[in-house]
Amino acid sequence: MNTSSTQDWNALDDDAFRALIRSRFEADYPTHLRYTSRRLRWHENGEWYRHMSAMGWIAPAWPVAHGGMGLSPTKLLIFHEEQERWGIGRFQDHGILMVGPVLIRFGTDAQRERWLPHILSCEHIWAQGYSEPNAGSDLASLRTEARIEGDEFVITGQKIWTTLAQDATHMFVLARTDKQAKKQAGISFILVDLTSPGVRVRPIRDLAGHEEFNEVFFDHVRVPIDHLVGPLNAGWDVAKALLGFERIHIGSPKLPQYALGILAKLAQLRGCHTDPVFKARFNALRMDIEDHCDIYARFVEIVKRGEPLPDEVSVLKILATETFQRAADLILETAGPAAQLHGSVPIGDGLVDLLGPFYKAMPASIYGGSNEIQRNILAKNVLHL
Amino acid sequence: MIPRTDQHRLLADAAREFSAEHTPARLRACRLRDPEFDRTIWTAIAQLGWLGLLVDEADGGLGATFEDMGQLVYAWGRACAPEPLVASAVLALRTLALGDGPARSHLLQQCIDGSHLLALAADSITDPTNISVTYAQGVLNGTCRFVVPAHADGYLVATHAGVFHVLANSSGFSLQRETRADGSAAAWITLSNVAAPPVQRVASNLNGCLQAIDEARILCAIEMSGMAARMLELTLEYLRTREQFGQAIGRFQALQHRAVDLYLAEQLARDVTQAACIALDTPLDTTARHLLACRAKARANTSLNRIAREAVQLHGAMGFTDEYQLGLYVNRTLTLSAWLGNTTDLQAEYAAHANDIEVLSA
Known part of the structure; x- marks a missing residue:
């Protein structure tokens, strides 16, 4: 059932829209995949997202003309809120979040016809090829090179920290196409088929024991020249233009709230919820999260008005991730000796994954622009220091 | 705001x-x-x-x-x-x-019209049900501390029998001045057989008084967030202009990140107190208003105290002088954070009245 072409979602009032989305999520999303403590792999949640695709719900932000739901900013926020509320895990959705919008804005008609349908059908899963071993926070110093030979790029180099690359079929790569130009100026945005000869993906095991990120090696990988998006050497601007209002999600209060919920449940199971020391700590954290909701609401209003998010939005990411980490730490502290146990463990009459929130919270202050980089942005662009 | x-x-x-x-x-x-x-x-x-x-x-x-x-x-x-x-x-x-x-x-x-300056005398202001002034047979007896403004023309005295208006020059009324951190005064008042005939009654119960205390907590938190904004501004100006080691000290990343943390504290205080203030103009039940007030004032306390201490540190010795204006704000911070409930009091109040949280898990 493809409803996106027939349904005008924005004509519904907000509550009706929310109720409709919520009932669909609650009815169809597999219970065992709710609120998982790690990113799910495609073999686990692919079926759900193919279902979303079949319903026409896979690209809520894309314009209807390109096969999306064409949601207004307000409706889009509701859609995300309901996904978060029901604990629906993300898939490797960079095709939806990045490649689609990039092609819609910077691509040619031929590129849109060629790539967009495969993103919408989930046949193509896209990974983001930005970070390199020597280009993390200082991304513009990247060295992966794309040399032009006839009507092909020949790409050589290495990407790293690529989330779920082992499930991806394609990767959008920032590669250096002009070695003489200064840093940002000589970079291009190129689409790469990961089944091409010369590509090697190696998963990296993380602290939690999961394999969510990867190294991706390119050894003279040949890519047709029409896989370039936007002008040659303009890749930096293409990538930057897409830092849209998705930045608000990384600062949402949902992750701290999720950890606080686990903490409440744990305290009940352990019977320490009435302990005055616990109560004081729990309550202080809870009030901080409520406070975070107030500041988050201000940025939500900006998004709803359709205005671009200002640099101040970095505030949200810092607050959300640091509060999430404090909540995860308090879970460990509250669990006592059980906090040494890996996985879901019996506490009282229940089962709790105690280390799950900790491992989820720990890298949050690193990815998506480390909190140090966020502080640099605020110091320079907002405080003018 | x-x-x-x-x-x-x-x-x-x-x-x-x-x-x-x-x-x-x-x-x-x-x-x-x-x-x-x-x-x-x-x-x-x-x-x-x-x-x-x-x-x-x-x-x-x-x-x-x-x-x-x-x-x-x-x-x-x-x-x-x-x-x-x-x-x-x-x-x-x-x-x-x-x-x-x-x-x-x-x-x-x-x-x-400004001709009568009024103060509220409600002892144990974080727990106004625990009031020590008594009303019996038309007279008031007892003491009440931390009353501001100290030198008012008249005082609203809270008792379990309601609220009464007492003039400063009433017979049996006396006050002792206590100096607050910012140089302002708080009164420790004593009422011994102060006449309070029915005509001086302002309220027959404490409901209005309790509501006013919560409203004042929120407005006090707004005042504090204004102070936070100014202290941050002074500190940033100083970081941009004070030079050491041949450059403005605000060029040093260690100080930049500390300045950003003060900015986070200031923004939180501003948005939380503003949201609470706007909510006061909407229909609120007593508990909801109380929770908002406790949270807003607690946030203002935490943010302002952090900013005050760091602002002094980032100014160096200059920040610790009486001559520089930052000190006025630091001392007002100490005064206002202890007035109408400090952070610990307000957090405990919040915990005592908040509902159980919604557990977000499958």
Whole structure:
């Protein structure tokens, strides 16, 4: 059932829209995949997202003309809120979040016809090829090179920290196409088929024991020249233009709230919820999260008005991730000796994954622009220091 | 406060202009004096109509919103002005306005026009049910501490039998001045057989008083967020201009990140207190208002205390001098954070009244 072409979602009032989305999520999303403590792999949640695709719900932000739901900013926020509320895990959705919008804005008609349908059908899963071993926070110093030979790029180099690359079929790569130009100026945005000869993906095991990120090696990988998006050497601007209002999600209060919920449940199971020391700590954290909701609401209003998010939005990411980490730490502290146990463990009459929130919270202050980089942005662009 | 309407902007601009006259020299001159502010300025504020903002038009006020009042109070905080806008024109005046006793109407008029300066005497203000002043056979007895403004013309005395108005020159009324950290005064009042005939009754119960305390907590938090904004501004100016090792010290990343942390604290205080203030203009039940008030004041306390300490540190020895204006704000921070509930008190209040949280898991 493809409803996106027939349904005008924005004509519904907000509550009706929310109720409709919520009932669909609650009815169809597999219970065992709710609120998982790690990113799910495609073999686990692919079926759900193919279902979303079949319903026409896979690209809520894309314009209807390109096969999306064409949601207004307000409706889009509701859609995300309901996904978060029901604990629906993300898939490797960079095709939806990045490649689609990039092609819609910077691509040619031929590129849109060629790539967009495969993103919408989930046949193509896209990974983001930005970070390199020597280009993390200082991304513009990247060295992966794309040399032009006839009507092909020949790409050589290495990407790293690529989330779920082992499930991806394609990767959008920032590669250096002009070695003489200064840093940002000589970079291009190129689409790469990961089944091409010369590509090697190696998963990296993380602290939690999961394999969510990867190294991706390119050894003279040949890519047709029409896989370039936007002008040659303009890749930096293409990538930057897409830092849209998705930045608000990384600062949402949902992750701290999720950890606080686990903490409440744990305290009940352990019977320490009435302990005055616990109560004081729990309550202080809870009030901080409520406070975070107030500041988050201000940025939500900006998004709803359709205005671009200002640099101040970095505030949200810092607050959300640091509060999430404090909540995860308090879970460990509250669990006592059980906090040494890996996985879901019996506490009282229940089962709790105690280390799950900790491992989820720990890298949050690193990815998506480390909190140090966020502080640099605020110091320079907002405080003018 | 971010003004959201033209009316807000007008009020905010007027208050900022008005408070621009509050030079650090005037603020300093007020300290340790009785009263610790300028009565002429209080009268000027009254003439602008600002004391009647939170009183209904039917009672001779302007019937404006808390958000309007917030614009003034925020500017007041930024200027660190000494006139007791929140203590008198919110805490005492709202107790009066929410009352139901015979003394209410004529007193309201005198308070709005600035001729009668009013203070609320409610001991154990974080737990007003634990009140030590008693009312029996038409007389009041007992003591009450931390009453501000200390040198008022009249006091609203809270008892379990309701709230009574007592003039400062009543027989049997005495007060001891206690100096607060910022040089202002708090009164420790003693009532021994002070006559309080029924005509002096302002309210027959404490409900209005309790509501006024929560409203004052929120407006006090707004005042504090204004102070936070100014302290941050002073600190950033200093970081941009003070040079050591051949460059502005604000160029050092270690200091930049600390400045950002102060900015986070300031933004949180501003948005949380503003949201609470706006909510006061919507229908709220008693518990919801109390929770908002506790959270807003607790946040203002935490943010402001952090900023005050760090602002001094980032200014170096200059920050610890009495001559530099930052000190006025630091001492006001100490005063206001202990007034109407400190962080620990307010967090405990919040915990005692909040619902169980929704557990987000499958």
